[in-house]
Amino acid sequence: MNLDRRVIFLFIALAVILPLLRPLGLPVLPSKPVQKMYDVIEDLPDGSRVLLSFDYGSSTMPELYPMSLALLHHCFKRNFKVITMALWPEGATFAEQALKEVAEEYGKTYGEDYVHLGFKSGGLVVISAMGENIPETFPQDYQGKMVKEIPVMNGVQNFQDIDLIFDLSAGDPGIPAWVMIAQGRHQKVLGGGCTAVSAPQYFAYLQSGQLVGLLGGMKGAAEYEVLVEKKGTATAGMDAQSMAHSLIILLILLANIAFFSQKMKKEKR
């Protein structure tokens, strides 16, 4: 029994497009790792310094960008001082775009309430250097201003002056590098958001307590959007996600039924 794979592509496309056009409104319930992350951020005192590292590119934008927005909403709502950076070149652009989208809503000023340090190549080496001296690792911000002259960076020397680090990770460099240096070497409180592909690997860090919370894929982003009451593209995509998954489960069942029925027919002959 042969089925043209393009027929399957067509059905998957329909399973995604139709719920986007006509949402079903299926509930999105926060899972334990996401709730934990939310609670840790919620428990930080006003004015805490949060470092967000945008370690992803455009290929994982649908999963990690909504996560970035939801986190920024939470940080600005809680009046935290936000420092953003990127270990991936495109991440710097996404950080700038996300800050532009969210900061204005909360009346936050660049330099006073948040700063974007930009991209730096080197992964582990960059994180390691930041543990010693952040202004030396990032002498200038994304706009080319001297970091030492930016008010929000006053008193920020290294990781000891940061209250929480959150890594938005699409691969390497990403969560494992931050776990090794920021958590392992400097005992910093570390949270992570990652693509669904890498989530199973990083659950080990969550179980061991090296990560305080973990947002996995678009689902993790949707759950965080629900918690911060800022529904965005991730929540809007959850119906399509559920429909596509249901279709794939159905196709797996049908394929197995077809396989075993053919096998039984052959055995009868």
Added chain:
Amino acid sequence: MEILGIWIAALLTLALYSFLYKDNPVYKIAEHIFVGISAGYWLARSYRDVVLPNFWNPLLEGNFLLIIPGILGVMMLMRILPKIGWISRWSLSFIIGMTSGLFLITYLQSNAVDQVRATFLPLNSINNVLLIFGVLTGLVYFFFSKEHKGVFGVTAKVGIYFLMVAFGASFGYTVMARISLLIGRMQFLLFEWLPTIPLFRGLGGG
């Protein structure tokens, strides 16, 4: 200008998805554009965000120690000249040696010692029992110095089942990731690109 950007992105998306029907020149063009732009973007960002603030500007301010990494960087570029390509191995060996020295212990601590420590759990819940049992049987499966027979063989087989469950979960997450990317592109096409065409202006509330 913004609409032009949306149209370029939409046409490139459709060009890439045309591969699902079959391989074709339009797909190839889009693929090459993506690779070229990514490389150019990476180069420009690295120059602006790394070379200038961390090397060139401090060097001009008198930090002459930076000449050493600068020379190592230039030596690395010798790879493009086949006759003296061997010079790049000096820089490479410096990077490998330095990375090993700086991060070997940290890597072992974070990815081995802390993970082993996290399995020392009291047997007071089903989750803990499952976790310890899964780790032990999984490790038995990877012990190849003894033939997998008898009690040892059965334990290794149980380990395989645990591994299969882990692979299944991993596959499920992979499916979720791929569908998420498709959703992201569809949201863009439906709610950002189509509304630029007068006929579809109502889509996405626009």
